[in-house]
Amino acid sequence: MTTRRLGAVTAAAVLALGLAACGSDAGNTGGGGDATGGSGGGAGLKIGIKFDQPGLGLKKGTEYSGFDVDVAKYVAKELGTEEADITWVQAPSAQRETLIETGQVNMVFATYSITDARKEKVSFAGPYFIAGQDLLIRSDDSSITGPDALEGKKLCSVTGSTSAQKVKDKYPGVQLQELSGYSECLPALANKTLDALTTDDTILAGLAAQPEYAGKFKVVGSTFSEERYGVGIKKGDTALCEKINAALKKMVEDGSWQKALDANLGPAGYKAGAGNPPTPDTCS
Numbered sequence: 001m002t003t004r005r006l007g008a009v010t011a012a013a014v015l016a017l018g019l020a021a022c023g024s025d026a027g028n029t030g031g032g033g034d035a036t037g038g039s040g041g042g043a044g045l046k047i048g049i050k051f052d053q054p055g056l057g058l059k060k061g062t063e064y065s066g067f068d069v070d071v072a073k074y075v076a077k078e079l080g081t082e083e084a085d086i087t088w089v090q091a092p093s094a095q096r097e098t099l100i101e102t103g104q105v106n107m108v109f110a111t112y113s114i115t116d117a118r119k120e121k122v123s124f125a126g127p128y129f130i131a132g133q134d135l136l137i138r139s140d141d142s143s144i145t146g147p148d149a150l151e152g153k154k155l156c157s158v159t160g161s162t163s164a165q166k167v168k169d170k171y172p173g174v175q176l177q178e179l180s181g182y183s184e185c186l187p188a189l190a191n192k193t194l195d196a197l198t199t200d201d202t203i204l205a206g207l208a209a210q211p212e213y214a215g216k217f218k219v220v221g222s223t224f225s226e227e228r229y230g231v232g233i234k235k236g237d238t239a240l241c242e243k244i245n246a247a248l249k250k251m252v253e254d255g256s257w258q259k260a261l262d263a264n265l266g267p268a269g270y271k272a273g274a275g276n277p278p279t280p281d282t283c284s
């Protein structure tokens with residue numbers, strides 16, 4: 001009987017704790033105040049990443065891996081947040097600005113190119129990497145040599161990306177299919193429903209290197225844009241931007257940046273192009 005009552009008390013205590021945790025979390029996401037959960041404390045961070053980009057941001061079971069994930073962990077640690085206190089949130093290309101604006105995430109590390117259009121809604125720390133737009137095609141296809149050879153071809157890309165925007169602006173003769181994630185394009189490319197996939201060379205290398213697609217695809221290898229990966233944060237949070245930039249600089253200086261790149265994109269045979277590692281822009 002005593003045990004039973006104790007059980008009830010414990011349950012009530014747990015419930016109260018749970019509610020308290022919910023309450024504080026709701027307060028944190030509710031906007032206003034410091035979205036980082038304080039500058040120096042060990043408060044948790046909600047970080048937006050891709051879940052379907054091997055080598056960059058990948059969720060497998062309960063494990064998160066990739067270059068973006070490693071850079072995010074390094075920066076979080078410099079901000080006083082341990083890995084265990086990070087909540088990873090899926091940040092598809094089209095949802096990144098909204099996730100930041102609504103406070104659903106504190107930072108986005110998701111192959112997120114710094115652009116003037118995006119800067120109207122969010123701010124960026126970094127860049128921490130420079131990639132370039134390229135094409136992924138079937139290994140046996142010799143007809144697509146670059147974006148100028150896409151006329152009349154069926155091309156796959158992702159809604160809300162600079163990759164899709166570039167095609168709409170510069171190559172209007174292409175039949176563009178926009179999906180919500182790059183990994184979704186692969187089955188259609190393999191079965192010839194679509195002819196090519198376009199986005200950053202980093203993403204394409206990681207996707208092509210997946211064992212289930214071994215030998216099936218090749219990256220064309222002539223980039224036609226410059227994609228400067230930034231860390232998306234709430235618009236105008238200059239203090240946070242400066243802290244992130246300091247962490248990024250330290251990551252390059254102590255060798256961790258190169259180590260993370262080699263570990264995550266090395267296996268895919270990816271070599272970082274000119275301009276890497278970049279120096280972060282001045283925060284504004």
Ligand code: GLU
Nearest residue numbers: 093111112113161162227
């Ligand atoms: N880096 C480009 C962008 O931010 C393409 C990759 C992506 O969609 O994440 O739009």
